[in-house]
Amino acid sequence: DQQVKQNSPSLSVQEGRISILNCDYTNSMFDYFLWYKKYPAEGPTFLISISSIKDKNEDGRFTVFLNKSAKHLSLHIVPSQPGDSAVYFCAASPLPYSGGSNYKLTFGKGTLLTVNP
Amino acid sequence: KAGVTQTPRYLIKTRGQQVTLSCSPISGHRSVSWYQQTPGQGLQFLFEYFSETQRNKGNFPGRFSGRQFSNSRSEMNVSTLELGDSALYLCASSTGLAGVTQYFGPGTRLTVL
Numbered sequence: 001d002q003q004v005k006q007n008s009p010s011l012s013v014q015e016g017r018i019s020i021l022n023c024d025y026t027n028s029m030f031d032y033f034l035w036y037k038k039y040p041a042e043g044p045t046f047l048i049s050i051s052s053i054k055d056k057n058e059d060g061r062f063t064v065f066l067n068k069s070a071k072h073l074s075l076h077i078v079p080s081q082p083g084d085s086a087v088y089f090c091a092a093s094p095l096p097y098s099g100g101s102n103y104k105l106t107f108g109k110g111t112l113l114t115v116n117p
Numbered sequence: 118k119a120g121v122t123q124t125p126r127y128l129i130k131t132r133g134q135q136v137t138l139s140c141s142p143i144s145g146h147r148s149v150s151w152y153q154q155t156p157g158q159g160l161q162f163l164f165e166y167f168s169e170t171q172r173n174k175g176n177f178p179g180r181f182s183g184r185q186f187s188n189s190r191s192e193m194n195v196s197t198l199e200l201g202d203s204a205l206y207l208c209a210s211s212t213g214l215a216g217v218t219q220y221f222g223p224g225t226r227l228t229v230l
Binding site: 045 | 123158160175218221222224
């Protein structure tokens with residue numbers, strides 16, 4: 001049972017345009033959401049996070065939107081650059097920490113973003 | 118601050134052998150989590166250690182085990198290796214508090230022949 005789903009395995013956009021990566025989740029206990037970027041043969045790099053008390057968080061070119069009622073979040077990259085080409089993972093965890101049984105990140109399977117010059 | 122380090126970066130083993138992977142977290146971080154990444158499966162949670170205690174465990178067989186030392190460094194052990202254990206093993210560290218970000222190391226690429 002996949003609790004975090006990234007339904008698009010790949011996405012291709014032109015340099016300078018907007019990239020929108022989507023993520024859906026099923027576990028209503030999830031309250032904290034993160035996006036990571038991963039290049040081949042490297043570990044994931046943290047990009048941006050959002051907690052359930054907010055519906056939007058921005059950091060430079062990256063904005064994450066959370067729609068809790070729809071159990072959906074998205075990552076917007078504006079403008080997209082060729083260096084953004086990587087696999088993007090959505091991850092989620094419950095809040096608050098409740099004794100150890102729930103403290104872990106659940107990841108989606110990733111979306112390969114290709115930004116064409 | 119130095120990031121998360123993992124050693125070795127690459128390993129080749131044969132079926133039936135065992136392997137130990139090492140992870141040094143970011144200074145001050147008390148939580149270390151381990152993940153397995155295989156093609157098509159994304160990152161799957163193995164276990165998490167906090168202050169030398171396993172706090173959380175994923176759905177992996179008992180052949181996968183770990184431990185954490187008093188300096189927060191962690192090791193992961195896989196016994197009786199199977200071909201399906203070939204994967205990128207990632208370690209992540211955090212302060213261990215709820216709702217905080219985990220920071221990943223570069224991973225150890227394990228190949229089982």
